[in-house]
Amino acid sequence: xxxxxxxxxxxxxxxxxxxxxxxxxxxxxxxxxxxxxxxxxxxxxxxxxxxxxxxxxxxxxxxxxxxxxxxxxxxxxxxxxxxxxxxxxxxxxxxxxxxxxxxxxxxxxxxxxxxxxxxxxxxxxxxxxxxxxxxxxxxxxxxx
Amino acid sequence: xxxxxxxxxxxxxxxxxxxxxxxxxxxxxxxxxxxxxxxxxxxxxxxxxxxxxxxxxxxxxxxxxxxxxxxxxxxxxxxxxxxxxxxxxxxxxxxxxxxxxxxxxxxxxxxxxxxxxxxxxxxxxxxxxxxxxxxxxxxxxxxx
DNA sequence: GCTAAGTAAGTTGTGCGCAATTGAATTGTG
DNA sequence: CACAATTCAATTGCGCACAACTTACTTAGC
Numbered sequence: 001x002x003x004x005x006x007x008x009x010x011x012x013x014x015x016x017x018x019x020x021x022x023x024x025x026x027x028x029x030x031x032x033x034x035x036x037x038x039x040x041x042x043x044x045x046x047x048x049x050x051x052x053x054x055x056x057x058x059x060x061x062x063x064x065x066x067x068x069x070x071x072x073x074x075x076x077x078x079x080x081x082x083x084x085x086x087x088x089x090x091x092x093x094x095x096x097x098x099x100x101x102x103x104x105x106x107x108x109x110x111x112x113x114x115x116x117x118x119x120x121x122x123x124x125x126x127x128x129x130x131x132x133x134x135x136x137x138x139x140x141x142x143x144x
Numbered sequence: 145x146x147x148x149x150x151x152x153x154x155x156x157x158x159x160x161x162x163x164x165x166x167x168x169x170x171x172x173x174x175x176x177x178x179x180x181x182x183x184x185x186x187x188x189x190x191x192x193x194x195x196x197x198x199x200x201x202x203x204x205x206x207x208x209x210x211x212x213x214x215x216x217x218x219x220x221x222x223x224x225x226x227x228x229x230x231x232x233x234x235x236x237x238x239x240x241x242x243x244x245x246x247x248x249x250x251x252x253x254x255x256x257x258x259x260x261x262x263x264x265x266x267x268x269x270x271x272x273x274x275x276x277x278x279x280x281x282x283x284x285x286x287x288x
Numbered sequence: 289g290c291t292a293a294g295t296a297a298g299t300t301g302t303g304c305g306c307a308a309t310t311g312a313a314t315t316g317t318g
Numbered sequence: 319c320a321c322a323a324t325t326c327a328a329t330t331g332c333g334c335a336c337a338a339c340t341t342a343c344t345t346a347g348c
Contacts (some may be wrong), residue, residue: 004188004191004192004249004250004253004301005188005252005255005256006192006250007185007188007189007192007204008189009256009274010188010256010259010274011166011256011259011260011270011277012163012166012167012170012181012256012259012265012271012292013161013185014167014273014274014278014281015162015163015277016163016166016167016181017223017277018159018163018204018277018280018281018284018298019156019159019160019162019163020154020206020307020335021206021280021281021285022155022159022160022280022284023160024284024288024336025284025287025335026156029148029206032332036302036303036304037156037160038303038304038305039303040159041151041157041247044148044149044150044151044154044157045151047148048148048150048151053326053327054326054327054328055325055326055327059178060151062161062164062165063305063306064303064305064307065326065327065328065329066304066305066306066307066328066329066330067306067307068296068327068335069302069304069327069328069329070303070304070328070329071304085192088246089313089314089325089326090312090313090314090326091312091314091325091326092313092325092326092327093311093326093327093328097161105148106148106223108148108149109148110277112149112153112154112155112156115154115155116155116158117287118283118284118287119155119280119283119284120261120279120280120282120284120286120287121276121279121280121283121285125276126155127266129155129273129276129277129280130153130154130155130156130158131160131163132265132269132273133155133159133162133273134158134262135264135265136162136165136265136273137158137162137165137209138163138264139262139263139264139265140162140165140166140168140169140262140263140264141165142264143197143261143262143264144168144169152304160324164305164306167311173308180333180334182333183333183334184333186321194317197296198296198297198298199295199296199297204290207334207335207336208335208336208337209298210298210299210300210335210337210338211300211333211334211336212334213297213299213335214298214299214333215333215334216296217318218333220330224308233294233295233296233343233344234296234342234343234344235296235297235342235343235344236297236343237294237296237297285312
């Protein structure tokens with residue numbers, strides 16, 4: 001008689017729950033900015049450097065055009081982003097920040113601290129968690 | 145000049161990436177069973193004890209009826225589950241396993257080991273990760 | 289017994305995530 | 319130059335998540 005795996009023993013479920021709980025903490029804060037969590041991630045990348053192509057964003061975030069294309073249209077409709085066909089390569093769409101999009105960066109400054117406060121873990125534990133998760137993600141991607 | 149948060153410093157993004165990478169590893173395996181990852185989670189709960197009400201499942205998994213109702217209908221259409229209105233309380237729908245649903249448990253036995261193998265972490269590291277994630281999820285839920 | 293409050297499941301609408309396909313533009317090769 | 323292969327973004331379709339609402343049923347208070 002083989003035994004069925006137990007839910008509460010699964011790292012995968014722990015990841016899934018923690019991830020949803022974390023975005024749930026971000027949600028009301030991001031609501032004030034008018035962003036969803038994936039939209040916030042895209043803005044984070046653009047605040048670091050822009051303009052960026054769709055594929056470029058996708059590699060940074062691990063998302064494909066099926067997710068990003070409509071998301072970017074919504075960010076454009078919100079006035080945070082502008083999509084311009086590249087002149088050199090007509091296949092590419094360059095995503096530029098608008099002044100409003102650049103401005104939003106200031107309002108977002110304190111957001112990660114909210115999660116840290118809500119996490120109930122020490123700074124070292126958070127740092128170690130982040131490192132372990134990074135290694136895990138790397139290994140899982142390699143295993144394909 | 146306030147500084148924008150950096151993507152690669154965010155625990156939240158690390159969680160989000162790791163969670164998606166983990167379900168991506170499960171996907172081809174679960175495809176063989178005909179299940180998606182959330183459907184697999186529901187089956188895990190039912191393999192532990194059934195029948196269970198929708199609300200009951202929802203509390204175990206942190207999902208609401210908006211997610212579970214259609215998911216359970218798909219599991220019923222697949223023949224793994226049966227939904228029966230309770231006689232005592234007509235509001236409740238009891239989710240029962242079918243013989244096929246019970247049988248599936250055997251085929252799922254080895255699945256968590258696949259993730260462990262792909263994770264590139266030691267058993268202790270995985271165990272510690274699971275514990276830390278559990279504490280984190282708890283704290284995040286409490287912080288609401 | 290009757291109504292008010294509460295509870296369970298379902299429905300609707302929006303926004304991801306991701307596989308698969310399409311269409312346009314570019315590059316590589318002979 | 320021609321044309322096949324590749325690349326980029328967009329689109330389609332399906333299945334979650336989750337908020338907000340609806341409907342059916344049950345229970346509590348009077």
